[in-house]
Amino acid sequence: xxxxxxxxxxxxxxxxxxxxxxxxxxxxxxxxxxxxxxxxxxxxxxxxxxxxxxxxxxxxxxxxxxxxxxxxxxxxxxxxxxxxxxxxxxxxxxxxxxxxxxxxxxxxxxxxxxxxxxxxxxxxxxxxxxxxxxxxxxxxxxxxxxxxxxxxxxxxxxxxxxxxxxxxxxxxxxxxxxxxxxxxxxxxxxxxxxxxxxxxxxxxxxxxxxxxxxxxxxxxxxxxxxxxxxxxxxxxxxxxxxxxxxxxxxxxxxxxxxxxxxxxxxxxxxxxxxxxxxxxxxxxxxxxxxxxxxxxxxxxxxxxxxxxxxxxxxxxxxxxxxxxxxxxxxxxxxxxxxxxxxxxxxxxxxxxxxxxxxxxxxxxxxxxxxxxxxxxxxxxxxxxxxxxxxxxxxx
DNA sequence: AGTCCACAAACGGCCACAGCAGCTA
DNA sequence: CTTAGCTGCTGTGGCCGTTTGTGGA
Numbered sequence: 107x108x109x110x111x112x113x114x115x116x117x118x119x120x121x122x123x124x125x126x127x128x129x130x131x132x133x134x135x136x137x138x139x140x141x142x143x144x145x146x147x148x149x150x151x152x153x154x155x156x157x158x159x160x161x162x163x164x165x166x167x168x169x170x171x172x173x174x175x176x177x178x179x180x181x182x183x184x185x186x187x188x189x190x191x192x193x194x195x196x197x198x199x200x201x202x203x204x205x206x207x208x209x210x211x212x213x214x215x216x217x218x219x220x221x222x223x224x225x226x227x228x229x230x231x232x233x234x235x236x237x238x239x240x241x242x243x244x245x246x247x248x249x250x251x252x253x254x255x256x257x258x259x260x261x262x263x264x265x266x267x268x269x270x271x272x273x274x275x276x277x278x279x280x281x282x283x284x285x286x287x288x289x290x291x292x293x294x295x296x297x298x299x300x301x302x303x304x305x306x307x308x309x310x311x312x313x314x315x316x317x318x319x320x321x322x323x324x325x326x327x328x329x330x331x332x333x334x335x336x337x338x339x340x341x342x343x344x345x346x347x348x349x350x351x352x353x354x355x356x357x358x359x360x361x362x363x364x365x366x367x368x369x370x371x372x373x374x375x376x377x378x379x380x381x382x383x384x385x386x387x388x389x390x391x392x393x394x395x396x397x398x399x400x401x402x403x404x405x406x407x408x409x410x411x412x413x414x415x416x417x418x419x420x421x422x423x424x425x426x427x428x429x430x431x432x433x434x435x436x437x438x439x440x441x442x443x444x445x446x447x448x449x450x451x452x453x454x455x456x457x458x459x460x461x462x463x464x465x466x467x468x469x470x471x472x473x474x475x476x477x478x479x480x481x482x483x484x485x486x487x488x489x490x491x492x493x494x495x496x497x498x499x500x501x
Numbered sequence: 502a503g504t505c506c507a508c509a510a511a512c513g514g515c516c517a518c519a520g521c522a523g524c525t526a
Numbered sequence: 527c528t529t530a531g532c533t534g535c536t537g538t539g540g541c542c543g544t545t546t547g548t549g550g551a
Contacts, residue, residue, distance in 0.1 A: 466537060472519065473538035481541025482516035492540075 109158040113138060122153040122161040129153045140202045149198040152212070156181065165214055167192040 109129060111119045117131030123139070125148040130138060139148055152162040152172045160174035166182070168191040173181055182191055197211045209215040464470045476483050477490035484490050 464538075466520075469519070469536085469538045471538090472517090473540090476517070476539080478516080478540060480516095481539075483518075483539085485517060494539085 109153075119153055119158065121150045123148050123150045124161055125149065129158065136202050139200075146201050149200050151196055151198045162196050164193045165196050165212075167194060167214075170214070172196060 109119050111117045111131035111134050112128040113130050113134035117133060119129030120132055121135050122129050123135070126138070130150075135150060139146055139150070152165075154160045154162045154174035154177050155171045156173055156177035160176065162172035162174055164175075164178050165172045166178075169181075178193070182193070194214065199208070199211050203211065205215075473483075475495055477486075477488075477494075478484060478492045479488075479490055481492075
C-alpha cells in the first residue's frame with residue numbers, strides 16, 4: 107500500500123510532482139495543477155512504488171512496479187536474478203492529461219493498481235485541451251508536443267539563434283528502447299524527456315559519471331548565445347523558476363557525479379549570472395532538456411533519483427524556452443504570477459542548505475584545532491590570536 | 502525614470518600543513 | 527618488481543577586503 111496523497115491525505119498517492127515535491131492522487135493532481143498557468147507546467151511522473159517518496163523513473167515489466175533510481179538500484183542492481191528484468195523508462199507529463207492520454211504516455215497505465223480505475227472515474231472526461239481555453243496560451247502549452255514547432259514560432263532573431271544552437275540540431279529520434287514510437291499528437295500532454303544524451307547517462311547506473319566540463323566547454327559558443335538570454339531577460343527567467351531550477355539540477359549533477367563540483371556549484375549558487383561554471387551547466391541543461399522536448403516522446407530517465415531537479419523540468423522540460431514570448435495574458439495576472447514566482451524562489455533560496463561535504467575528515471580535524479591569526483593558519487609555535495580549542499588569544 | 506547612497510550578503514583569497522599521487526633511483 | 531625518498535598538489539576553517547545586490551531617498 108502506498109502513501110497517502112500529500113494534498114487530500116485521503117487517497118493513495120500515485121503521481122509525484124517534483125516542482126511541488128509532493129505525491130498526489132490523480133484527483134488532487136488535476137485540481138492542483140489546473141489552478142494556473144504556472145502549475146500546469148509542473149512536470150509529474152509516477153511515484154516510486156517501493157519507497158513512495160521519490161519520483162519513479164523506470165518501470166519493471168516483470169514486477170509491474172515503478173521505481174525511483176535508488177529503489178531500482180536496490181531492486182535490480184545487486185541481485186543477479188533480477189538484474190535482467192526488462193525495464194521501461196517512465197515519461198513525465200505536464201498539463202492535465204486525460205486517462206487515455208495517460209495511457210498513451212504509459213502503456214502500462216492500466217497495470218498500475220487502482221490507477222486505471224481511479225483515472226477513469228476522475229479523469230475520464232478530462233482532456234488537456236480543457237486547460238487551454240484561453241487561446242492565447244495554446245501556442246506554448248497545448249499545441250506544444252514537438253519542440254521544433256516552438257522553434258518555428260520564434261521571432262526571426264531568436265529563430266536564428268535557436269537554429270545555430272546545437273539544441274535544435276540534437277532533436278530527434280525517440281530514445282525509449284522499450285516503448286514503441288508514437289506519432290505526434292496535438293492533444294497529447296507535453297512529454298518531457300531529457301533526450302538521448304541525458305537518457306544515456308541515466309541508463310547508466312553511474313549517473314553523470316560522464317559529466318565532463320571539457321565537453322561542455324566545447325559548446326561555449328552556444329552557451330554564450332543561450333546564456334546571454336538569461337542575462338538579458340533575468341526577470342522573465344525568474345518568473346519561469348529559472349534559478350531554482352538551475353540550481354537544483356546542478357545540485358543533483360554534482361552530488362551524483364563529482365563531489366568537487368558540488369562545492370563549487372553550491373558556493374556560487376546565488377551568483378550564477380556572474381560565474382562561468384553555472385552558465386555552462388545551464389547550457390547543458392538547456393541542451394539536454396531541449397533534446398527532449400524537441401523530440402517529442404522520450405523518457406524522463408534523466409530525472410533518475412534526483413528529487414530536486416523537478417523545477418528544472420517544470421521550466422525547461424515544458425518545451426517552452428526562456429526566450430519564448432510571454433503569453434497574452436492580462437498584465438495583472440502576469441504580475442501576480444511573477445510576484446508569486448519570485449516569492450517562491452526567495453523562499454526556497456532562503457530555506458536551501460548548502461551542506462558542504464568534507465572529503466577529508468583528517469584535514470578537517472586538523473583545521474579545527476589549528477591556531478590562527480585573523481583567520482589565517484599560523485605556523486606551529488608562533489603567536490596566534492585564535493585557538494579553536496581554548497578559544498583564547500595568545501596576545 | 503534615473504541617480505546616489507547606505508547597508509547587507511556573498512564571494513574569494515590567504516594562511517600552514519598532513520596526506521596523497523606520481524615520479525625517480 | 528618492490529621499496530624508499532622526493533616533489534608537487536589538494537583541502538581544511540576563520541577572517542577580511544572586495545564585489546554585488548537591494549531598498550530607500
